[in-house]
Amino acid sequence: MIEKKKPTIYEVARAAGVSRQTVSRVLNDRPDVSSETRKRIKEIIEELDYQPSAIARSLSLKKTYTFGVVTAGLKYIGPSRTLSGITREAEELGYGLLLKELASFSANNVSPLLQWFKSHHVDGIIWAAPEIGDNRNWFSGLSTEINIPIIFLTMEKRKAISIVAIDNYSGGRMATEHLLSLGRKNIGHISGPLDWWEARERKRGWEDALSAVDIQPDDQMWFEGNWSSKSGKFAMSALQKKFSEMDAVFVGNDQMALSVLQTAWETGIKVPDDLAVIGFDGIPEAEFYSPPLSTIYQNQDEIGRTAVQELIRLVDEGLDDGQEIKPRHITIQPELIVRQSTSIP
Amino acid sequence: MIEKKKPTIYEVARAAGVSRQTVSRVLNDRPDVSSETRKRIKEIIEELDYQPSAIARSLSLKKTYTFGVVTAGLKYIGPSRTLSGITREAEELGYGLLLKELASFSANNVSPLLQWFKSHHVDGIIWAAPEIGDNRNWFSGLSTEINIPIIFLTMEKRKAISIVAIDNYSGGRMATEHLLSLGRKNIGHISGPLDWWEARERKRGWEDALSAVDIQPDDQMWFEGNWSSKSGKFAMSALQKKFSEMDAVFVGNDQMALSVLQTAWETGIKVPDDLAVIGFDGIPEAEFYSPPLSTIYQNQDEIGRTAVQELIRLVDEGLDDGQEIKPRHITIQPELIVRQSTSIP
DNA sequence: TTGAAAGCGCTAACAA
C-alpha cells in the first residue's frame, strides 16, 4: 500500500510560499488575507487534497463540535427512532456524535462513561437512556462536577437539570378518556415495567382518568408487563382471569398491544365489540395490525431533534461565562390516533 | 459556575515532583517506573481527579481508537439492531464510535462524509448502510485513496473489499423451499424495492427454488414493495388480482408480511389453509402476529459484532506495514423459523 | 496583510 501521507498545514504553507498562519486564516475564512494569496492558497489546498485535522484543531481550540450520546436498548424500536432524530439534527447543525450504548437499561455505574466523554472533550452530552429505578442517582452529585452541559431525555422533572420529554401522563389520560368516551366502564391497563418512569406516568394517567369519572382503579384491573410482546401475551391472559368484566384495555405500548390482539383473535374475542384496545407509541406497523390499532403517538424523532437544539443552546450559553445556565424542561404532547380497534364502524 | 480547570499531565507531574514523562509512563503502564514513584503518582492522579486527554493523546499517537460508523434508516428496525451489535462489540474491544446517518438510503455523494471521518482520524470505517442502486459507485476509486480500512455490511461481493453479509439468496431459497415442502404449488413473492441488493437476492432465491422444481416464476407471480407495511398491503391486493391461484407467499420482510396477514384477516382468507405466509428478518414481534408468522431469521446483531472484529483485524494488519491487507468476505447464514402461518396444526 | 513565537496535552526517542 502506498503510504500517501496526509499533507499538513505546513505543506500547504510551503507550497504557497507563505506561513502556516496565513493558511490557517484562509481555512477559517478570516478577512485579513489578500484575495490573491487567498486564491492561491485555496488552489494549493485543492491540489494537495488537503484536509485540516479536526483533532489538532480541537486540541488548540478546546472545542470539538462533538456531542456524546448515551442510548440503551437500541435493538428496540423506540430508542433508535430518537437516535435518528438526534443524528439528523446534529448533522444539520454541524456537530459530530460519539455514541455509547448502555450494556443494560438499568446500568448503574455510569461514571466510566462520563469520564470517557470527558477525556474526549465532548462539548455536551445527550442522555437518551430511559430512567429506571434509581439509575439516575448518580447525577445528583456528578452532573455539576463533570462540568459538561448535559441534557436528559424522557425523565422525571428535577430542577437544575435540562430535560426534553414526552408527556406520558397526559398520553395515558388521553387513551383512557378515549375509551371512556366509547361508553366503556371496565377499562383495564397493561403497564410497562413500573421501575420505568414512563410506565408509571402512563399508568397514573389511566388511574386519574378513571377517578375523574368516579371509577376506582383497583389492583384487579391492571397487570404489569415489560414492554415486550411476549409479556403482553402473558399479561393479557392474567388480566382476563382477574378482571373478566373488562370491556376495554389501555396497553402501555404498541408491541404489547400486538399480542393482546393476538390473544383476542385466538380466543374469539371481538375487537372492538367485546374489547376495545388502545396502545401507546404510534409505531408505523400499528396501522397494519388486525384490526388496525388505535394508539397514542409520540414523536420520538422530534424529541431527538429538540434535544440537540437545546444542548447547543446550553453550550453556547455556557460560553458567555457571565451567567448561570438556566435549565429548561421541555414537554412534548403526544397525539391520539383512532383506528378500528376502538371504533365500531 | 466555578471554573474547575481540568488538571493536565503537567499538574500531576509537578505535584508529584517528577517529569511529565514519568507520569505518562504510569498512565500507560510502562514497566520502567519504580513502584514507589508509581504509587505516589497514582495517588496524586486520584486526588486531582486527573483524566488524560484522549484528544492530545490521539494527536501524538496518530491513533484514535475510534471507528466511524455510517448507517441509514435508523428509524426502521433492521439498521438499529445491527448498530446495537456494533456498539456492544466496539465497547468491549475498547473502541469509540463516531456515528453518521445518511440523510436518505440512496444518498449518493458520500465524499464529504469520508472526508469528515478522515479529518477526525478514525482508525477505520464501518459502512452499515444498505447497497442501493449505484450508491456504491464511489468506492471503486475512493476507498483505496481514502487510505482508511473500511468494512461493508450486507453488500454484493466485490474483490478488494471486506464485507460481512447475511446470505439473502439462500434465505430466499429456504423460505420458498419450505413453502414447497408444504405441497404448495402457486407460490407468490412480495419483494423489497429491487434497487436494494438484498431485495434482489431474496427474490433470486425464490426464483431459483421454483425453477429447481420446474415451476416457472413469471411476472404475474410477484410484486414489488418498499419494505413498509403500507406497501405490503398494496402489493398483496395487487397480487391477489393478478395471481388468484396463489396458495402461498414469500414476503420480503416481516413488516410487509404483517399487512399481508391483515389483508387475509379482512377478506376472510384463512392462513395457512388458504394461503401460507412466510416473512424475512425474524423480528421479535413476528411471533405475536395473528397468526404467528413463520420467517427467516437474520442475526443482525452478529453482523454488527463480526464487522467490528473484522475491522480491528484490518486495522492491526495494516499496522505491520509489510504486507497487503487481504480483504475477506464473511457470510452469515439465516435460519428458518416455522410458526403457525405455514403449518397446519 | 503577513509572519514569528508560544502553546493546546500528550508521547517517542534519546540521554543521563
Next chain:
DNA sequence: TTGTTAGCGCTTTCAA
C-alpha cells in the same frame, strides 16, 4: 529508573 528535547497539526497572541 528518570528527565530532556522534540514534535503531533493547528490557533492565538503579538510584532512587523
